[in-house]
Amino acid sequence: GENVEQHPSTLSVQEGDSAVIKCTYSDSASNYFPWYKQELGKRPQLIIDIRSNVGEKKDQRIAVTLNKTAKHFSLHITETQPEDSAVYFCAAIYLYSGGYQKVTFGTGTKLQVIP
Amino acid sequence: NAGVTQTPKFQVLKTGQSMTLQCAQDMNHNSMYWYRQDPGMGLRLIYYSASEGTTDKGEVPNGYNVSRLNKREFSLRLESAAPSQTSVYFCASRDPTGRSDTIYFGEGSWLTVV
Numbered sequence: 001g002e003n004v005e006q007h008p009s010t011l012s013v014q015e016g017d018s019a020v021i022k023c024t025y026s027d028s029a030s031n032y033f034p035w036y037k038q039e040l041g042k043r044p045q046l047i048i049d050i051r052s053n054v055g056e057k058k059d060q061r062i063a064v065t066l067n068k069t070a071k072h073f074s075l076h077i078t079e080t081q082p083e084d085s086a087v088y089f090c091a092a093i094y095l096y097s098g099g100y101q102k103v104t105f106g107t108g109t110k111l112q113v114i115p
Numbered sequence: 116n117a118g119v120t121q122t123p124k125f126q127v128l129k130t131g132q133s134m135t136l137q138c139a140q141d142m143n144h145n146s147m148y149w150y151r152q153d154p155g156m157g158l159r160l161i162y163y164s165a166s167e168g169t170t171d172k173g174e175v176p177n178g179y180n181v182s183r184l185n186k187r188e189f190s191l192r193l194e195s196a197a198p199s200q201t202s203v204y205f206c207a208s209r210d211p212t213g214r215s216d217t218i219y220f221g222e223g224s225w226l227t228v229v
Binding site: 006009032034036041042043044045046049091093095102103104105106107108 | 148150155156157158159160163173205209216217218220221222223
């Protein structure tokens with residue numbers, strides 16, 4: 001089965017600096033990689049995702065990059081703000097038309113943005 | 116549109132008691148999941164249901180049972196609660212046949228077993 005490793009487990013940055021969180025996956029068949037943000041006491045919510053036919057995707061201050069050969073993908077947050085403080089989860093999924101796809105999450109990164 | 120709704124939000128159980136966590140989604144999704152979240156362990160899959168009438172074990176199924184009552188509802192039962200089952204439980208759903216691959220989570224259920 002799929003195994004997803006996520007690093008670092010905790011990350012502290014100064015407001016305005018960039019933050020990078022990295023994930024590696026084991027199953028080369030995985031083709032969909034979402035990132036979720038979970039604020040304290042809240043549910044995880046999707047913030048950005050990328051498919052395996054794309055190397056990079058950007059949405060305002062957040063971006064995700066994917067290296068299929070090395071089987072790793074990263075979340076980049078630029079110009080961090082205090083409201084970015086949360087736990088971030090990556091996931092790796094093998095999507096195919098129809099049927100069930102098991103979702104494997106990383107163990108999470110607690111990001112703290114220091115004002 | 117409520118999305119994924121789970122109840123109860125908080126529950127304290129004594130060791131050996133039983134309880135059922137309820138989950139319902141109104142997005143007509145085929146796939147539903149139950150995860151538990153523990154500090155430093157991320158989200159671990161307990162059980163999943165690919166479609167109405169089918170259920171399968173995930174990574175940590177021991178001590179749990181599930182029931183996919185219909186397309187909307189997917190319940191998680193603890194038959195004899197143990198302190199190791201103290202956790203936050205999330206129900207989730209997605210539609211693998213739809214245009215969106217997004218996983219939608221419920222608000223979570225905080226369970227303490229004493």
